[in-house]
Structure formats: structure tokens, C-alpha cells
Amino acid sequence: MANFFDFLLSADFLFYVFGGVAIGSAIALVTRKSPVASLLFMVATLASLAGVYVLFEAHFLAAIQIIVYAGAIMVLFLFVIMLLNLGHDYQKDLKGGAWAIVAFVVAGGLAGVLAQQFKGTEALPIYQNAQGPEVIDALLASQGAVGAIAHPLFSDYVVAFELTGILLLVAIVGALALAKRRV
Amino acid sequence: MLTEALVLSAFLFAVGTFGFLVRRNAIIMFLCIELQLNAVNLSFVAFSRYLGIEGQLYVFFVMTVAAAEAAVGLAIIISIFRHFETVNVNNFNLLKW
Numbered sequence: 001m002a003n004f005f006d007f008l009l010s011a012d013f014l015f016y017v018f019g020g021v022a023i024g025s026a027i028a029l030v031t032r033k034s035p036v037a038s039l040l041f042m043v044a045t046l047a048s049l050a051g052v053y054v055l056f057e058a059h060f061l062a063a064i065q066i067i068v069y070a071g072a073i074m075v076l077f078l079f080v081i082m083l084l085n086l087g088h089d090y091q092k093d094l095k096g097g098a099w100a101i102v103a104f105v106v107a108g109g110l111a112g113v114l115a116q117q118f119k120g121t122e123a124l125p126i127y128q129n130a131q132g133p134e135v136i137d138a139l140l141a142s143q144g145a146v147g148a149i150a151h152p153l154f155s156d157y158v159v160a161f162e163l164t165g166i167l168l169l170v171a172i173v174g175a176l177a178l179a180k181r182r183v
Numbered sequence: 184m185l186t187e188a189l190v191l192s193a194f195l196f197a198v199g200t201f202g203f204l205v206r207r208n209a210i211i212m213f214l215c216i217e218l219q220l221n222a223v224n225l226s227f228v229a230f231s232r233y234l235g236i237e238g239q240l241y242v243f244f245v246m247t248v249a250a251a252e253a254a255v256g257l258a259i260i261i262s263i264f265r266h267f268e269t270v271n272v273n274n275f276n277l278l279k280w
Contacts, residue, residue, distance in 0.1 A: 019191045030202035080257045103204035111197035164247045171251035178258035
């Protein structure tokens with residue numbers, strides 16, 4: 001019995017659980033008619049992706065995935081849906097017929113090409129001299145989940161970080177200017 | 184687990200592409216773009232497990248850009264809705280010849 005619980009809590013099994021939930025709710029997101037239902041399935045996808053991030057030891061990203069993405073950005077979408085009163089707009093907006101087949105072929109071909117690229121990724125030369133999971137684990141153990149990200153962010157990538165701040169400022173000003181009734 | 188994560192990421196990206204192509208509701212097309220961004224984030228995180236912590240930094244930046252994009256895009260959708268009283272992109276044909 002203890003072995004069974006170990007299996008249920010093993011990273012491999014949990015990966016398939018979270019991945020299955022992510023795939024299922026992504027498909028539901030595309031196929032639901034009501035925008036609110038689609039949005040809630042998107043939140044489920046984001047939450048299960050946060051679970052996958054935890055399995056890859058990206059704890060800080062898992063936290064901001066929940067707080068910023070599922071918490072803030074998705075609530076912004078929900079506000080807009082409610083503001084525009086789209087919750088009861090059940091008109092069919094799936095493109096039917098030939099267009100759906102074309103889209104299916106494009107998406108399937110894209111998935112096939114990407115999956116083919118990923119086949120045998122671990123045998124590529126870049127992984128032969130990669131630092132491997134042990135180095136990341138040591139970094140996380142010595143600096144913590146936040147410190148491991150914050151240290152490079154405020155040293156090597158500080159210019160990109162400041163530019164991100166400017167980008168957010170521009171986005172705020174742009175959103176206000178666009179959404180104002182009289183410009 | 185790396186290959187599985189990359190296959191999951193490819194699948195989510197393809198679902199996002201499919202949704203963007205078949206849905207005509209502007210907000211749901213937007214959500215599908217967010218799904219594609221998240222698929223790419225997942226492969227960044229999976230690679231960062233083996234190739235260094237930088238992958239997680241890129242995810243951080245992608246999330247910030249996604250937040251900015253959502254704010255501006257939703258503002259555009261609101262102003263379009265004021266004009267056309269709908270968010271169905273079939274009705275936005277001003278630039279179509």
C-alpha cells in the first residue's frame with residue numbers, strides 16, 4: 001500500500017495528471033460556446049501548468065503563474081466579458097466546414113513537426129555538456145527559489161528588467177488612452 | 184520527463200493555433216494567444232531544468248509582456264465593441280477590400 005501512495009505522489013505520475021488536465025481543459029477552452037466557460041477552462045489550464053512548473057522545480061514561477069496569470073490577467077479578461085455583457089452571447093462563433101478542416105490540418109501539422117523535433121531531445125549534443133538538474137538543485141538549495149531567479153535578474157539581466165518596467169508603463173498609458181471615451 | 188513536457192507544450196501550442204483559427208470571438212482568440220504563450224513558457228521551464236536558470240528568467244519576461252499585451256488588447260476590444268456593438272471579428276471588415 002505504501003508503494004501505491006509513493007507512486008501516486010511520484011513526479012512522473014503527477015506530471016501525467018497535470019498534463020492530462022491541461023490538455024483536457026485546453027480542448028474545452030477552444031470548444032465551449034460561452035466565453036465565461038472558456039475563460040474558466042483557461043484558468044484550469046494555467047493552474048495545472050503551475051503544477052507542472054513545480055515538478056520542474058520552478059517554484060517561484062508556479063507562484064506567479066497562479067497569482068499574476070490566473071489571478072490578475074484572467075480576472076481582467078473576466079471583467080471585460082462582464083463589462084461587455086458577453087456572458088449570455090451563445091451565438092455560434094466556430095467557423096465551420098472547410099475552414100475548420102484547414103485549421104485542423106495546420107494545427108495538426110504544426111504539432112507533428114514540433115513533436116518530431118523533440119524526439120530524442122536528450123541525446124542532442126547540447127545536453128552532453130549541459131549542467132544538468134543537479135546544478136540547478138544546488139543553486140536552489142543555496143539561494144532559495146526566489147534568490148536563484150532574483151540574483152541574475154538584478155545583475156546580468158538588469159537592463160531587460162528596467163525595460164520591462166518601461167513596457168508596463170507604456171501599456172498602462174496605452175490602455176487608458178484607448179479605453180477612454182473621448183480622446 | 185523533458186521529452187514529455189516538450190510534447191505537451193507542442194500539443195498546447197497546436198490547440199492554441201487551432202482555436203485562434205476557428206473561433207470568431209475576439210476575446211477567445213485572445214485567450215488562445217495566451218495559451219500559445221503558456222505552451223512556450225512550459226518548454227522554457229522544461230529546458231531550464233537541464234540548461235540553467237536563465238530559462239525561468241525568460242518565462243518571467245514573457246509573463247510581463249503577456250500582461251502588457253492583455254491590457255492593451257482588451258482596451259482595443261472595448262473600443263471596438265463601443266463602435267460595432269459586437270466582438271465577432273467577422274464584422275470588423277473595414278480594412279478588407
